Amino acid sequence: MGRDKVSAVQTFVDLLAGRREAAALAPREWDGVIGVARSEAMLATLAHKLDGADLPPTVAALFADQRAAAAVAQRQALWEAEMAHRALAPLGIEFVLLKGAAYAAAGMACAAGRQIGDLDILVLAADIRRAENALLNAGWEWVKSDPYDDFYYREHMHELPPMIHKSRDRMIDVHHTILPRTHRITPDALALVSDAVASADGFAVLNPADMACHCAAHMLADGDLQGGLRNLWDFHLMTRDFSATDPGFWQQLDARARLHGLQDAVQRAARLARDLYGAALPAGWSGHDPADRWFRQRLLARDDWGRVTQPLLEQAFYIRSHWLRMPPAMLAQHLWTKWRRR
Amino acid sequence: MRHSTRIAVGPVQFRIGSDWPEPITALEQLYASYPKDDARSADATVRLLAARPWRRWVRPSVHIGGDFVVPDALPLPLSMGLLAAEMGMNLQVALGWRRHMLLHASAVARDGRALIMSGESGSGKSTLAALLGEGDWRLMGDEFTLIEPEGGNALAFPRAVSLKNEAIAEVAARVDAARLGPLIASTPKGDIRHLIPRADAIADMHEPARPALLLFPRFGGNAAIEPMGEGETFVRLTEASTNYVALGEVGFAALTRLVRETPAFGVSYPDSATGIALVEQLWAETK
Amino acid sequence: MPEPTYRAAPPDALRVEPLGELTAIFDRRSMQTHLVVSPMPEILEAMGADDCDAVTLAERLAQHFDFDGADDVQPILAERLSELAAMGLVARA
Numbered sequence: 001m002g003r004d005k006v007s008a009v010q011t012f013v014d015l016l017a018g019r020r021e022a023a024a025l026a027p028r029e030w031d032g033v034i035g036v037a038r039s040e041a042m043l044a045t046l047a048h049k050l051d052g053a054d055l056p057p058t059v060a061a062l063f064a065d066q067r068a069a070a071a072v073a074q075r076q077a078l079w080e081a082e083m084a085h086r087a088l089a090p091l092g093i094e095f096v097l098l099k100g101a102a103y104a105a106a107g108m109a110c111a112a113g114r115q116i117g118d119l120d121i122l123v124l125a126a127d128i129r130r131a132e133n134a135l136l137n138a139g140w141e142w143v144k145s146d147p148y149d150d151f152y153y154r155e156h157m158h159e160l161p162p163m164i165h166k167s168r169d170r171m172i173d174v175h176h177t178i179l180p181r182t183h184r185i186t187p188d189a190l191a192l193v194s195d196a197v198a199s200a201d202g203f204a205v206l207n208p209a210d211m212a213c214h215c216a217a218h219m220l221a222d223g224d225l226q227g228g229l230r231n232l233w234d235f236h237l238m239t240r241d242f243s244a245t246d247p248g249f250w251q252q253l254d255a256r257a258r259l260h261g262l263q264d265a266v267q268r269a270a271r272l273a274r275d276l277y278g279a280a281l282p283a284g285w286s287g288h289d290p291a292d293r294w295f296r297q298r299l300l301a302r303d304d305w306g307r308v309t310q311p312l313l314e315q316a317f318y319i320r321s322h323w324l325r326m327p328p329a330m331l332a333q334h335l336w337t338k339w340r341r342r
Numbered sequence: 343m344r345h346s347t348r349i350a351v352g353p354v355q356f357r358i359g360s361d362w363p364e365p366i367t368a369l370e371q372l373y374a375s376y377p378k379d380d381a382r383s384a385d386a387t388v389r390l391l392a393a394r395p396w397r398r399w400v401r402p403s404v405h406i407g408g409d410f411v412v413p414d415a416l417p418l419p420l421s422m423g424l425l426a427a428e429m430g431m432n433l434q435v436a437l438g439w440r441r442h443m444l445l446h447a448s449a450v451a452r453d454g455r456a457l458i459m460s461g462e463s464g465s466g467k468s469t470l471a472a473l474l475g476e477g478d479w480r481l482m483g484d485e486f487t488l489i490e491p492e493g494g495n496a497l498a499f500p501r502a503v504s505l506k507n508e509a510i511a512e513v514a515a516r517v518d519a520a521r522l523g524p525l526i527a528s529t530p531k532g533d534i535r536h537l538i539p540r541a542d543a544i545a546d547m548h549e550p551a552r553p554a555l556l557l558f559p560r561f562g563g564n565a566a567i568e569p570m571g572e573g574e575t576f577v578r579l580t581e582a583s584t585n586y587v588a589l590g591e592v593g594f595a596a597l598t599r600l601v602r603e604t605p606a607f608g609v610s611y612p613d614s615a616t617g618i619a620l621v622e623q624l625w626a627e628t629k
Numbered sequence: 630m631p632e633p634t635y636r637a638a639p640p641d642a643l644r645v646e647p648l649g650e651l652t653a654i655f656d657r658r659s660m661q662t663h664l665v666v667s668p669m670p671e672i673l674e675a676m677g678a679d680d681c682d683a684v685t686l687a688e689r690l691a692q693h694f695d696f697d698g699a700d701d702v703q704p705i706l707a708e709r710l711s712e713l714a715a716m717g718l719v720a721r722a
Contacts, residue, residue: 030383031357038387038409058355058383065440072590072660079659079717086720139715167715168661305343305359305389306409573651577664587660591644594655594662598646 008032008304012040016049016233017278023054030059032304039306040229044070044113070113074104077116080170081105081203084121087138093131095121096196096204098175098214103234106199110237114230118162118171122206124193125176132160132174140165140172178214179222187217187260208242208249209256216269217262220295224318228299229276236273243282250282268292272299343389348380349373349431352488352499352547353441356431357384361392362402365423372424372502372523372536376544386438388430393417406430410437422529424536428504435486435499436584442488442497443589443596446582449482449496449551450474456496456551457625458487458604459559460582463531466561469509470617472537476516477618481543482551491589491596494603495550503537510535512614555628556606559617563610567620570606632682635710635719637673643718645670656717663716672709673718680722683707 006014012033014020025033037043047063047070055063081101088095097105100116123131140163144150150161159175177189192214196204206214212235219231243249257266271292273279276299298317301310308314343359345366350356351373360366389407392398403417404426410433418426436444447460448471457479459467468484475481482498489496502523505513510533514522523536556575570578579597580586586593605628611617644655652670654663668690675681675689683706687696696702713719 027381027383031387034383035387035409056383058385061441062383062385068590068592069440069588072588075590075658075660079661082658083717086714086717090721305387307389307407572649573653573664576648576651576653580662590660591655591657594644594646594653598648598653601648 007300009036009300009302012036012042012046013229013276013300015046017276019278021054022050027056030056034059034062035304035306036302039302041115041227042113042230042233044115045230045233046113048112067113070115074111074114074116076170077101077119078104078201080119080165080168080172081121083138083165083168084119084135084172085203087134087140088123088131091130091134093123093127093134094193094204095123095131095174096193096206097199098122098178098206099218102199102203102205102211103238105201105203106205107201108238109241110234114234118173120173120175122175122178122189122193125189128160128174128176135163135172135174139167143171178217183221185217185221185261187213187262191259208238208246209252210260212239212242212253212269213256213260213262213266216257216265217260220265220268221262224314225295225298228295232269232272232276232299235269236277236279239270239273240279250285268295272296276300343391348378348382348384350377350379350382351431351501352483352497353385354435354439354499355379355382355385356388356434357386358388358390358427358430360390360423360427361398362390362404362420362423364420365390365404365427368424368524369427372538375538375541386431386434388427388434390423390426390430406433408434410434416530418529422526424523425526425529425531425534428501428536431501432485439488439585440588442490443593444583444585445487445489445579446485446584447487448484449487449498450479451482451496451498451549451551452479452625454549454551455554456482456487457555457557457621458496458553459557460579461559463506464561465559466611466614466617467559468503469505469512469614470559470621472503472505472509472513473516473614473618474621475503475540475543476513480546480549480551481539482547489553489596489600490550491592493550494553494596494599496553497550498543498547500539500543500547503539505535505537507532513537553600553604555625556600556604557621557624558606558608560608560610561617562612564612565616565620566608566610567624568608570608572601572606575601575606632684632707633710634680634682634722635676635714636680636722637676637678637719638717639678643673645673654718659717661717663718669709669713672706672713676719683710686710 011029015022037046044066047066078101081097098120100114101119103111143162143164159173162171162173164171178187179185192206192210195207197207199205215231215235219228257263270281270285272295274281275296298313301308301313303309344361345363346359347366347370348357387409390404391407393405397403402420404420404423405417406415406426406429408430445460447458448467449456449458450471459470461467471481471484481500483500484503486499487496488499521538526534607624609620611620642656642658646653651664651666654665675686683703686706687702
């Protein structure tokens with residue numbers, strides 16, 4: 001006692017960063033840590049991180065369940081990549097796996113226990129119509145039947161409207177770039193595809209620097225920081241491992257970030273990974289930006305029951321994400337259309 | 343959260359938090375005789391919360407939250423807080439539990455062997471289990487039965503039995519009033535009243551039982567027994583399991599073993615007495 | 630158009646369990662369970678490790694089953710093969 005009580009989300013981050021020993025937690029501290037980890041969809045990630053640690057038996061048993069379930073879920077997710085390949089390969093359409101499925105296919109450290117939602121693939125803009133047809137012929141169908149949403153996606157977004165497979169009930173997002181067309185930043189999609197590399201599983205994935213750029217873009221330039229702790233964990237582990245095998249990695253990352261117009265997002269992601277997970281950054285990366293404080297607060301805004309504690313901050317980031325995605329006049333029109341249709 | 347409690351049912355330790363004291367008090371009364379281990383970490387978290395801060399006082403309505411949520415679940419009035427808690431606990435188990443294969447089925451045990459009854463709500467599986475559990479059977483659970491993947495044994499999940507509509511009077515006539523919770527009238531599921539399982543069911547809740555008989559009861563119609571093939575039983579149990587797909591090959595192995603080793607029957611019955619007679623008849627035949 | 634050629638899943642990918650009238654096939658690659666009836670298990674077994682089209686398949690199955698001179702065996706097998714491909718149990722070679 002005597003010390004201020006450390007919040008559950010801080011304890012969770014400390015455990016991931018290795019700043020705190022699992023054995024040092026009081027039994028009742030686990031509730032909050034597990035609650036936060038579940039809310040961030042990172043319970044199996046924590047379970048992998050603490051595999052073999054000194055844990056209360058009930059926590060160890062829950063973690064073993066989570067690791068086993070995550071292994072099954074990853075197989076299921078990668079099967080979607082295989083089935084997409086079977087649908088697209090006969091037509092000569094190549095695709096690059098993105099996000100969770102890519103990390104799993106490449107056997108990366110951040111894939112351990114990582115939840116994988118929809119299958120995200122990147123195809124050349126020129127192939128997008130043919131890809132759409134091939135997927136429709138192979139059993140995928142549209143999720144949205146709403147003409148405005150459909151129009152909105154096709155006109156402005158960086159992906160086809162989401163499709164779902166009719167018998168496997170799994171979603172696929174077909175992207176032709178990594179940020180919406182209307183976004184102020186327009187990454188070089190052609191470079192992303194043409195410089196992709198083959199993963200251990202034989203699927204194409206982004207090259208290391210592009211993968212880190214996309215991870216940062218997805219977290220900071222596109223999203224409203226939902227799932228931010230997980231995306232930041234991905235970023236931290238991939239940059240750590242890429243730079244360990246290739247001393248020139250950080251330089252390449254800087255060059256690719258410039259090419260895609262993502263320097264701000266990538267540098268902020270690196271600073272946040274340092275601040276939260278203790279990432280070691282090279283000279284020139286380890287600056288300070290007063291605005292990082294708001295990002296840290298947003299990322300750590302969860303109580304011991306896993307609830308978001310700062311709804312206003314959450315909302316501010318939600319509006320920011322829309323602000324970044326589209327020019328103000330269009331945003332107004334979009335929200336107006338959405339509002340009228342209620 | 344402002345109010346909270348911890349409850350252990352079978353292998354699952356729950357942590358339940360609430361914006362109001364009433365649901366927590368009601369839960370603690372219902373589960374007072376269950377073993378407690380407050381130092382043990384929770385496997386599942388339920389949150390009963392007000393959708394907007396002022397809804398704690400003004401027409402208070404309870405949203406069911408937790409590790410897993412159903413996006414468009416309607417809130418319940420505070421007077422149905424106990425039902426909200428029950429639904430929240432069921433949801434966490436149905437969507438979150440991974441250690442065992444979960445069957446949406448009731449079960450009772452005798453001599454270390456389990457009778458498992460699977461069916462939709464309205465099939466009478468819950469009432470039959472409750473009534474058998476008042477006789478010389480041990481109630482294992484009225485809602486979920488867990489199958490151990492390695493050994494194939496059934497494990498109990500003896501939550502407070504959720505009696506509905508006509509079953510309330512039928513069971514109330516046979517048990518001590520102290521074992522009944524408050525009547526929750528006119529819920530979206532009809533009238534509901536909880537039955538606290540008998541002391542032996544709670545004391546033995548960690549005792550596994552060998553699956554010996556699988557029944558698919560159907561309330562209504564003439565008394566009839568129909569043997570069910572392995573294939574159909576397999577299909578019906580995959581539909582009755584909320585985590586079969588998530589368990590991967592472990593679930594496949596557990597389920598094929600269960601349907602091969604356990605005789606299965608469809609049973610129609612016009613009333614509980616007939617249902618129980620048919621169950622006892624089949625049980626005697628499978629020995 | 631030539632008959633499409635398929636390849637069956639490698640043997641260690643599948644766990645096949647006959648359950649009375651049905652056969653349950655667990656695919657370890659997809660973690661999916663497929664419930665099938667005859668002639669699906671027989672087709673998978675007859676395909677072995679080779680690339681196979683409906684013509685070859687009909688010839689192989691004829692060694693074990695009596696088709697009694699039926700002339701629609703090939704189109705039926707072609708249809709079953711495309712169903713197995715949709716399940717992911719066979720893939721276009």
